[in-house]
Amino acid sequence: MSQQIDLEKLDVDGDVREAAEAAGIDRSTFLRNGALAGAGAVGLGVFGLPSLASATISTKKPSKKNDVKILNYALTLEYLEAAFYDAANKQNQFATPELAQFSAVVGKHEADHVKFLEKGLGKAAIKAPKLDLDAVAKAIAPASFGPTALALEDTGVAAYAGQGPNLKTRAFVQAALSIHSVEARHAAWIRVLLGGAAPGAAKSAQPAPFSFDKPKTEKTVLKVVGGTGLVVASSIDTKKI
Template sequence: MTSLLNLAAFDKDGAIEETAHAAGATRADFFKRTGAATAGLVVAGSVFDGLLSPAHAAISSKPSKANDVKILNYALTLEFLEAAFYIQAVQAKALPGWLISNFAEVVAAHEDAHVRLLQSVLGSAAVKKPTFDFKDTITDQAKFMATAQVLEDTGVAAYAGQGPNIFQRPVVKAALSIHSVEARHASWVRLISGQNPAPAVVDEPKTEKQVLAAVTGTGFITG
């Protein structure tokens, strides 16, 4: 697989400036700051509509109830992405063998449940579901496995990165209940890929900036 979804390829030297902060500026300013216009990291304006709105400002390091809403919508958008990826892979019926197809079916149900949990917590404040195009990553076995691994790693890193910023105890409980399952998914996909399911002693959390840069870089969000 190419560098698609390779988190390590993003913002190695800090060249991608505060992605989430830039959402409060014009789209032209955002593209200028991130280099997205020339690097092809963003598909049209869908990222703003489906990923960064309605909480235009970046998640704060100062916990508050308002900040919790931003964190939950950030998590919800990631769960929308994951759920759609697995559901579409199951519907395509192109993945060979029970090990892989069973993984896709079980994780599709989990991610869909995560979406519904976050929507129930957010109520009317929940962002809308974006539209996605996963291309051949849902039909090509090697690309499916590689994409699944990075999506799960991204989810784990994103939840870990926001844990310290959560203000309300019920939100902490909801986030932790999802975070541990995402970690199980990450181990599972490695195991059926013939890899070490627990390759590191500790996992590095990812900031909102890092995660959003990686997600927009996939080109999967189309509207």
């Protein structure tokens, strides 16, 4: 069941609304639109583009304005992840019923993340990029859906860990952590479905292969998945992230 987070309870000192103002969003509008509905979390997704590899998020000077950049980075990634699952669900050609269920559930989660970020950022929200339909068709084919989902979910978990320390606003950190654990569950789930839980499975394929995960920077995340070609590079508004 979806949960509702009360922004006023999370944002006792007004940091979230000040961050919104720094991005040109009226405080009252942000409070009304950004009730933090849906899954109750900030989604830091997984897709990227080579043209965005000149990372603009500051890792040394946390600020409320930088927080807004991080949220728009998150929204850009969530748009693409949600689009991947939406396309797969509409095509409905999965190798197994279990993968079909995975895609339906995870697709709903990612769509909830998109709605949350759009409402919270209001007019400052980045626009959804255009998809390369040929590349998407290849990614959602029965033989490639599972491995593609695994790569995206693993990268998403690392992206959460990479951007969490750069957030200044406490409420954003709390929200990011709550979605980070959900993305980790996605990654473990798809690994199980791909055979990672079977006796004798390679360590790297197991649902929880390591004691510690390494975070990935914005630039690394974008390089890892930039080669997918799933979106049209020119459709990304690089001024907001």
